[in-house]
Amino acid sequence: MESLIIVLVGVLTTVAIYLVLSKNVVRVILGTAILSHAVHLLILSMGGLKLGTVPLLGEEAVNYVDALPQALILTAIVISFAVTAFILVLAYRAYQELGTDNLGAMRGSDDE
């Protein structure tokens, strides 16, 4: 299962990086969103999957899954949300001011 998830992470990463490499700002943002999906899965799979029960002590099992990655992912999710929100707004403000959402047109030529 872990290997399957890691391969899935690889697929998601590939897709995301392809998007990130594109010229359109929205595609780039979408790419970063998918990148964060991928890495969350990766962190989870690195802690080992399905080796125990839900990390709630009320479940009274002998063995719980690794709770630490879950906590880390939670933090990471919230942070990536914050960043995504910011860059989204940034993108549309940039579009308002610059009149383009094409990164090819955002090279900037301030110096000769």
Added chain:
Amino acid sequence: MIDTILTIALSLFILAIILALYRIIRGPSMPDRVVALDMIGVNLISGVAVFSVVLSTHAFLEVILIVGILAFISTLALARFVERGDIVEHKHNR
């Protein structure tokens, strides 16, 4: 026996999701896609419920309700978007 049935049920739900996914990918119109997404949300509710049965845990019952709530909110937002692009109105009686 029960496990087999539940696995079949889960697989069927996921199958339904795949079919809906096909509709999302194909379109052709935006509302088609939203309808399909709504359906995925509904199937997810069922899926999580069944999975709770598989694991016989209560930990995911919150998830069911949340999926319900969020499927509604996102469908609403998407419908708004499809309808008029502006999903939150600025003023009433504009």
Added chain:
Amino acid sequence: MSINIIGEYFGVFLILIGSMMAVISAIGIIRLPDVYTRSHAATKSSTLAVLLSLSGTFIYFWATENFISVRLLLGITFVFLTAPVSGHLLTRAAYRSNVKLANASTEDALEKLFKK
């Protein structure tokens, strides 16, 4: 066969039916010709599928652990409350964003009302 086992099997049976309903409605969403008809499949039969599987789950837990889940009941209520609304909004949005009816449709009843 105790009442518990019966309940358990009943619950699982409901779930199975629900899953089949889900697949059927999914087929509907693929096969039906336009968004309005697909919306039927999505809202009506899907809701039924959810109802069945959630009830199944509820009954299963009740039967096996004697656990009555308020959250499941709330979930059922919620789905029933919202599914029609979202279906309504969606089809209206579709209509107003000028999504065409299927060719097989014979009449557009709202045409006169909206196209002013």
Added chain:
Amino acid sequence: MYLLILTILIPFFFSALIPLIHNRVGSIHLGWLVLLVPLVLFSIFTAQIPAISNSDILMQTVHWIPSLGINFTVYLDGLSLIMALLITGMGALVVLYSIYYLSPSDSFPHFYAYLLLFMGAMLGIVLSDNLLVLYVFWELTSISSFLLIAFWYHRKNSRYGAQKSLLITVFGGFGMLAGFLMLHSMTGTFSIREIIATIAQYTDHALFYPAMFLILLGAFTKSAQFPFHIWLPDAMEAPTPVSAYLHSATMVKAGIYLVARFTPIFAGNAAWFWTVTLVGLVTLFWGAYCAVRQTDLKALLAYSTISQLGLIMSLFGLGSAALHFGDGEQGALYGLAIFAALFHMVNHSTFKGALFMVVGIVDHQVGTRDIRRLGGLMAALPITFTFAVIGSFSMAGLPFLNGFLSKEMFFTASVNAAGLPVFGAPTWGLVIPIIAWVASVFTFVYCMIFVFRTFFGTPHLKKADRKPVEPTLGMLVSPAILCVFIIGLFFAPNLLGDYLLRPALNGILPGISGATPHISAWHGFNTELFMTLGIVVIGTVLFLTLRSWIKIIRLQPAGWTFTAVYNSFLKNLKKASNWITTHYMTGHLPSYFAYIFMFFILIAGGTLIYTGALSIDLTSDSPISVYEGLLAAVMAIAAISILFAKSHLAAILLNGVLGFSIAIFFVLFRAPDLALTQLVIETVTTVLFLLCFLFLPEWTAEDSSKRTKLRNALIAIGAGVTITLIGLTVNSGKLFDSISGYFENSYELTGGDNIVNAILGDFRAFDTMLESLVLFIAGLGVYTLIRLKLGKGSGKDEHQ
């Protein structure tokens, strides 16, 4: 008693004082006040002569950075003393001269502040025992020279010359620093004394020769040796007193001093001998050759300075042979060259100082320094003319002037070198006297040009030029004093030789006691005398036929000078670097990402394979259920479909599918908290996307070329594969158990049943707190992004 250290600090102190006091003192009196500094210092150093000539040595230390062995150790021996006397003596004369030279519109405080700064730095160089402290002062002289050259910074040429001199000398300085550090690396100390004492053990060290060459690089750049001489002519943009002081008498001698100082460390081998000698000789020749064709008096003097510096340098090279032989007759014989070098160094300061002051007077009184316009000034400026004759003839090496003596000794040394039995000199040694002789012919010619073109014939002055008259007396005092020295040293050279030069020689060649040099004007009819006679004859002929052959020399195209090489180097460097930089720093984000990911693939993937880390083992995996596989398929399909989405709404929907599917994975992998969070966040994100889409245009198909798309696809696949492979490898061999077992006691430790929540709220509450802060900042950012709309109509906000 920290007298010596005080002597270094006093100029700095006064230099810092000038901006504070100049308003009260007034510009004119400032010069007199400043004059006190070199005078006092000069008398202090003079007072040390008896002690030093008895081979005493003064040493004082103040700690600077003792933990790194960098101490402010001041050391006065013969060599330092002679340099210190030159610096302070010339300093006094130049300050005196400048009082009359500067015009009231010039900024006196700046001038004197820089000059004192320079004086202190120069004293620091010659008195420091610590290599790094020496380097500190070394750079300070470059900086003060830079400031003085650009004294009239509104002139383009001044700025150009200043930049050139700074770049070249600092370049050499950095080389020298590297050399010093190599010495330190070899010997473990920064103290020159200690290095001299122990260097014998390290001559086979791999760093010995690199250090030598790097230090010589520093010396050569500072002393304007070929091919680094190009900064010196441009440095003539400085006020003439500065040229007299820094660029002929003292600062350029810092390189000479350095060579002298390091002779006991590095000399005694062929590399040092030939490098120093040849560079010196080539400089000697090239300087003299270039001087001949100059039309600006100052430029002529500048090239002559280069040439003379080359002469002194080559003498140090020739003298270094003494260290090969050590104590004894041979050592003493070759050691004489160094004695000659020291002597000529002093002589050069006197006659070149005088000549510069003469040029200053001419420039000041006439308003031009162009030979083509000057002439016939003898009648108008008789005193100045006398000085010019004395200085020039001394430089040309004519009798009854000190230049004659040292020139003769130079020929002696070069003839001796031809007979040197080692260093391959038997084959090549003859080159040395030949070059020396040819260069001296040119020297003679330009000296004649200097005198006769300026003071004989008829002037071609323009109306704007002033009518020449002798300057005020004050301006004549300094050159007069120098001329007294020029003549005096001819008649009593051994006074200088016994009290100053010999102690200095002992400092340079500590082991060679046999040398008891005695300077005399008459050696009989030997090779040297015939060489001199030959110079006078041939030189006179050449000078008289100047007009016919000077044109040939001037035919040399403008682009064939070293200065042109320097200019085009800088220009092309800027062009090339601009080309390179703008070609990869395109401002094009996709390219940047492409670089970053390619780098990742290359380096991380490379390491993975190179170190042989890659190993995949699937046995420890947990089993896969059908529905999990299906869900993974859903995600993969949804992800890939995003690439082909026609509208951004479709893409967002598919992203939503991904988000929901991940939530389901979180459910499947027993992470309810994550599933909840992921679901809500996904929805809110989708809502945000939708909100922003109102303002954003519908996306169009990528307009990239097929090749770009293919490249992107390859990069994406490469990065994906790399991540997957590393992930699989990690998964195959866990090295340790996780620490998370501890958290399963969360009920006892924190009173919570939900382990994840206990971690978030208690064990790692700090993360959670900061994460809420991150969210908070993002909220502020979104708000300011939307609300702050300065952009329109106020262009100045672009920059401030």
Added chain:
Amino acid sequence: MMNNILVLPMLLPIIVGVLLIFLRTYGRIQAWISLIAMALTAGISGYLLQKVQTDGIIRLDFGGWEPPFGILFVADSFAVLLVLTSSIITAICLSYALISTSKELQTMYFYPTVLFLIAGVNGSFLTGDLFNLFVCFEVMLLSSYVLLTLGNSKRQLREAIKYVSINIVSSWFFLVALAFLYGAIGTLNMAHLADRVAEVGQTPLLTTISIVFLIVFSLKAGLLLYFWLPGSYSSPPIVTSALFGALLTKVGIYALFRVFSLIFHHQPEITHTVIGIMAALTLIGGSLGAISFNDLRSIAAYNVVVAVGFILVGLAIATPAAIEGSIYYIIHDMVAKALLFLLIGTMITLSGTSKMAGMSGLMKNYPLLGWSFFIAMLSLAGIPPLSGFIGKVLISSAAIDNGSYVLLALSLLSSIFVLYSLLRVFKNCFWGETIVSKEEQLPLRRGVLIPCLVLVGLTILIGLGTEIMSPYVTDAAETLVNPSVYIDAVLGKIQ
């Protein structure tokens, strides 16, 4: 728990920053409060530095959870020195902002964001937990995003998109690396990681993971992967640029030093060689960039790049002397870069353009500004006896001892390029004919130069008073070279 003071360099700015939200409309009051807060922070850091000298490494376990289970702050000399310097620099930049920042920015949460930025920076220096380092990075980055866009000019928005995107990707790499490391080693505490890595002797896999970390921190530090740097450093308001130039890359550099001297130091023939190559390329790229533009802010930005390469040369060599040199150089660079950016900002304000062609002869009207720039120039070129010298000497010396002659040559040559790039500015902008007459010149706003002069004083003081700093820096370098000191202090093993 007296060690609670350890959290203050991060906590104090946060609290004050949040409180300032409620004082939004009072621009000047905000400025003063934040200035006082930073001064306090600097004071606390100074106290900490002294305490570390006497008591050794201090640590604070948050919530009282013993490492490696909880998060903790660890103060060794290296971290505290950087905290102290960055706090001082921030205070100085804030005092500049007090005079130069427009009303609009002040009421748009400029000060809170700066405080959050410094909180993130200080947190990154102090934290002893790798995941917490990620979170601190994010605090810093988010603040930097906000600061970068504050003003919303076209150029800012354009550059911000690039900056934010690249940083998102670099944060993603960070998470990926963390995931791998956690998967392999099963812990997040840096000392514990170091201990465990040492126990298995840094397997090839761990080296690969360390390379991923290298990429992450290189992106943050601008080591070779500095594509985001010139654009983003040259577009925001000047105080922001100064803060960025002085602080942001230093955090990445700190992380590189920490991680590659504490955790992944067992395979230097791979990791440190790669760092060396990257540093060399950075020096080349930065040097070329610095001389290739006529825009003052671009020149300054590429100077930042050169400094990054220079400092990392020290890490690549990794002898005690080299590390010590790097530490000196980091501190120097914080001071000198802040000074450079502030001066350039002042010049731009005075002449209304950032192009060299638009300025000439400023020396005549603003001599103090000119001399400050002159000293900044010499300091950056490593001319003695200013602050850049000692670091340069130590690094070069270590390069010689280590036989890294290429690095030696490049670092010395890069100094020439730095000198040349700034010399061009000085020559063209300060010297030359004064275009603007005395009457027409823009008056320098009162007090604008005071922060600059303070920085000038600092750079001279650091250069002359190296001996005063030397025990701290030596101690910092020793701790970095002997990771066991750090590990023992954190994990409390009996030695």
Added chain:
Amino acid sequence: MNINDVILKTVSKAVVLIILTFGIYLFFSGHNQPGGGFIGGLVIASAFVLMFLSYDSETVSEALPIDFKKLSGLGVLLAMTSGIAPMFLGGAFLSQSFGYFDLPIFGKTELATVTIFEAGIALTVIGVVVNIILSISEDE
């Protein structure tokens, strides 16, 4: 073109109520069940989002005259205060404590300081999410 949203608005009222209740429940159950400050806050925020969707930003702002930026600031402060407080009681920064009390009605109840911390987090989350959405939707 006026859209008649009666159905939506009516249903929303009920649904928002359900969501809010559920959000508060999640917040408090976090200690022992899935949930907690973040999730609780997010769910409550999503109730606000729903309100914005069904009504319009002005109506909601009138109904809830809160400056959400300040709310989020308060949240951060609250979270930090709960961390700072133990510093004055001799504990380490962010020390949490818990205890069991016999309360009249609830019986044996566990009270933990972490709840204050979580409340701060929840407030921040609500404030920020609502603030972001409000800011965007109010942009002209």
